[in-house]
Amino acid sequence: MAFPPSSARVVIIGGGVIGCSVAYHLAKLGWQDIVLLERKQLTSGTTWHAAGLIAQLRATANMTKLARYSQELYGKLEEETGVATGFRRCGSITVALTDERREEILRQAAMARAFGVQVEEISPGEVKARYPHLNTDGVTAGVYLPRDGQGDPANIALALAKGARMKGAQIIENTLVTGIARDSRRITGVNWQQGAETAHIACDMVVNCAGMWGHQVGRMLGTNVPLQACEHFYIVTENIPELTQLPVLRVPDECAYYKEDAGKILLGAFEPRAKPWGMDGIPSDFEFDQLPEDFDHFEPILEAAVARMPMLAAAGIHTFFNGPESFTPDDAYHLGLAPEMDNVWVAAGFNSIGIQSAGGAGMALAQWMDAGDKPFDLCDVNIARMEPFQGNRTYLAERATETLGLLYADHFPYRQKETARGIRRSPMHAQLLAHGAVMGEFAGWERANWFADPGQDAEYRYSWKRQNFFGNVAAELHALRTNVGLYDMSSFGKIRVEGRDVCAFLNHIAGGQCDVPVGRIVYTQFLNARGGIEADVTITRLEEHAYLVVTPAATRLVDQTWMRRHLGDYNVVLTDMTAAEAVMAVMGPASRTLLQMVSPDDFSNAVNPFGTAQEIEIGMARARVHRVSYVGELGWEIYVSSDMAAHVFEVLHAAGQTLGMKLCGLHMMDCARLEKGFRHFGHDITCEDHVLEAGLGFAVKTDKPTFIGRDSVLRKREAGLAKRLVQFRLRDPEPLLYHHEPILRDGQLVGYLSSGAYGHTLGAAVGMGYVPCAGETVAEMLASTYEIDVMGTRVVADAQLKPFYDPTGARMKV
The missing domain is CATH 2.40.30.110 (Aminomethyltransferase beta-barrel domains)
Structure with missing residues (x-):
């Protein structure tokens, strides 16, 4: 049995399909001294029992690009390595049983065309022709993707592992990572145990590919990797005579998918309420194991499946399988450089789509590690999108009961999560609810999305058509356009940036000119070397050596991490002030009148022109107003210390009643x-x-001597x-x-x-x-x-x- 070396360029923790893919792609890029450590045998965690569905279409263009890359890779791996991957393009069919689901899958088909994915909308009769065993009663429409496929999950991983070894990577099984050595924000090495042997590997980088152990391993590495294992069920029938190859079939309205494999049918489920597992930690000796059967939990799915696929009634059940899979709070996997450390990378939390994602995810992460920059937009899965609180185990267990089922639930626009709610609340939360606010959740924040009228149910009723809040949003927007509206934007990310070199630092990372008078607001972007937009922010000069950078709620950590990683030798301190100040937006033609009613200060253009901030009195409080607008109307954002925010809201609301002011939500703002x-x-x-192609060239000041992306902006201006x-x-x-x-x-x-x-x-x-x-x-x-x-x-x-x-x-x- 081989022992790990004493040093490595990179240590990959975890030998499932994801870890094997990262090793393969790093080796393919020419990296040497790659070491993958697997605590037991390769694939023994969750890869071995995956269903092996390999679809092309994902929710965004780049996620689709990664899924398509996976398919292409798996089709070539057997020739490269000699390991059969079992990959075949059998196609897939998704059927709708309701009019709402029909609209969803037809919109998905249109999206597939936009992404370059082959797709056909098919009638119930055409569904029956392609899948004769299906009872099409109630089927309203179908979508067929001819290039979707399936494969052998374990062999795909083993082929990737062999390909990595062929290029020099060391893959060592039965070796448990037990601890780390750390120097500030860098891991300098990992400790391992193999039987009675223990030792240490010095390394430059670590990649957490530990699957459902990813949360625990993340904590050991000083990073936050929010994921939760859930029980995941499927059955495999006895052999069905004369059963030929069939497309993968998905019936999301019945929470079920079907796969023909070697003359048998595998029936799997994504039930509406899942069962979290391993809340106290996943045992390190879990190997090719399964969980206890729970037939009562699976029975409703099976009953619907027998009606939908009558031949199942005559086919015996060969295997009832319950195995764990890991799920993240938003059903998107984790990829990238962990924000808490400077050399810890993550590829974990694949939400039961690890096989179809592994090839692309491994390729993208390897390129990111090699170049030090994302190869393309990966914000959907960037690990830095996760808020620190989302690593809370109670939160993860509660949210996981919902996220598994959301994979097959109706993906209605504006659909809100129902579990693990109420965690982050603005100081006006209770008052907004009292006035009919219907809350949505974003990055943990409870935010008023719309306001119910008196007598109207303050809840969502989802549809692909005009939803029940359509008229409410219209009224809110009308008030904003013709009079005045108020909405809560406390979820803004707020980063105080201060220090001797703060002006020079911000001019280095921002495209705009930040050397402005105190009180001036600069709308700008953080650019990368290609001129692409890494962040979209406002920067307000509060004092000579202090600025406030305001970011979208979802990207505060991403944007602060970008700034920290570009600090270099600048004498600057970054402080997250998000919870310290609430923000109320007062917008509309009558907004100046309203503010003059509650403050003795001057809001005229002469004193407070557009793009400036000033300190004011409001009610009996102090606040700071920023004269900017994201809705296209005269207005102010009022920044007030959180302890005084409820008072300021009450003052504004009382005065606003005399003007007919309307409370508004964020659907209106959009x-x-x-x-x-x-x-x-x-x-x-x-x-x-590119910032110029986005129409934001006005926010870039190339007369500054240097800033990140300046050369690309100049080249683009010249080239067109x-x-x-x-x-x-x-x-x-x-x-x-x-x-x-x-x-x-x-x-x-x-x-x-x-x-x-x-x-x-x-x-x-x-x-x-x-x-x-x-x-x-x-x-x-x-x-x-x-x-x-x-x-x-x-x-x-x-x-x-x-x-x-x-x-x-x-x-x-x-």
């Missing part, structure tokens, strides 16, 4: 910002989107733009837009919407998305005919670069 063409980070702008972010408004007022709907230019597919919502002021749905335009003038690009594909129907849209609402921006500056 509609307003889309009407105004304001970008949303993570959708409209990402690290892949390859694409532009365009705003669209449907001519038909009925269809709704969300995101990822395909864009057609003169009948040809050219892209997809990055975001969408209903523009109540404009009387139709609006969205934005990138359109290729290399070598074209703006006039030439806009002269085309544009259509948006809404679940297979092409809807004509007007297109323009300027906002449809108040294109000059005059309303914000009156």
Whole structure:
């Protein structure tokens, strides 16, 4: 039996399919001194019992890119390594049993076309022709993806392992990592045990690929890896005579999937309420094990399956399997450099799609590790998206009861998590609820998304059509556009940046000019070397040597981590102030009148022009107002110490009643910002989107001598733009837009919407998305005919670069 070496460039912890893929791809890039340590045998945790479904389509373009890469890789591995992966393209069918699910899968089919995935919408009769064993009673529609497939999970992992070994990686089994050596924010080595032998490996990097042990291993490494194991059930029938190869079948309305394998049917489930497992830690000796049967838990799924697939009634059950899988709080896996450490990487928490994700995830992480920068936008799975509290074990166990089932639940727009709620609350939380707020959850924050009218149920009723809050949002937006509205933005990330070198530091990482007078607000982006957008922020100069960087709620940790990793020798301190201050946005034509009613201070353009901040008295409190707007109206964001926030809210609300002020929610804000063409980070702008092509060149000041991304901005200005972010408004007022709907230019597919919502002021749905335009003038690009594909129907849209609402921006500056 081989012992680990005394040193390595990288130590990978975990020998499932993910760890093997990371080792394979690092070796493929030419890395030497790769050591993978597996506590037992390869694949013995969860890989060995995976169902092996390998689909192409995921929720975003880049996640789809990674899934497609996995497929292509598995098709080549057998030739490369001699290990049979069992991969075959048998296709997949998803069927809908309700009108709502029909709309969902048809929208997914349109999205697949936008992502370049082969897809066919098929009728119930065509479903029956492709899957003759299926009872199609109640089937409303189907979607067929001919290039989806299935494979042998264990052999895929073993093929990756062999490929890694062939390129020099060392893969050592039956070796448990027992501890680490650490120097500040770096792991300097890991301790291991093999039988009675113990020793230490010095290393430059560590990768946590420990699967359902990832949370425990993460804690040992000083990092937060929120995931929770759940019991996951499937049955395998006895051999069914004359059963031929079939597509993978998914019936999400019955929480079930079916896979034909060697003349048998595997029936698996993602039940609505799951059973967390291992809350006290996963035993280190768990190896090729399964959990006790719970037939009562699985029985409702089986009963529906027998009715849906009558041949199951005659087929005996060969295996009833209950094995653990790990799930994350948001059903997206964890990938990337852990924010708490400078050399600990993570690839874990794959939410029962580890086989189809492993190839792409291993490739992306290896490239990230090799280059020191993400190869493309990975914000969906970046481990830094996870808030520190989400590692709480009670939280994880409660949330996991829901997240497993959400994989097959209706993916309605605006659907909110129901478990593990109420953790982060603004100081106005109780008051907002008393006034009819319907809360959503975002990064743990309870946020008012809309306000119910008196007598209206203050709860969501989900649909792909106009939901029950459609009219409420319209009324809130009308109040904001014509009078005044107030909404809570306390969830803003707020990072105080201070120190002797603070101005120089911010000018280094931000595209805008931060050397401004005290009280000035700078809207800017943090760029990468390619000119892509890593963060979209406002920076307010509070004092000569102190600034406040305000970020979206979901990216505070990501943005603070980006700043910290670029500190270098700058004398600067970063402090998370998010919980210290509440924020209330007062917006609309009457907002100045309202503030003058509750404060003796001057809110005129002469004293407080757009883009400036000032300290004020309000009620009996002190606050700071920032004159900015994300909704396109005159208005202020009021920053107030959390202990005085409830008082300030009460003062504003009481005075606002005399003006007809309306409390508003964040669904309204999203509609307003889309009407105004304001970008949303993570959708409209990402690290892949060049700041000039995103239409944000005005926020970049290249007359500064140097900043990250400056050279790329100058090159792009000289070479010209390859694409532009365009705003669209449907001519038909009925269809709704969300995101990822395909864009057609003169009948040809050219892209997809990055975001969408209903523009109540404009009387139709609006969205934005990138359109290729290399070598074209703006006039030439806009002269085309544009259509948006809404679940297979092409809807004509007007297109323009300027906002449809108040294109000059005059309303914000009156």
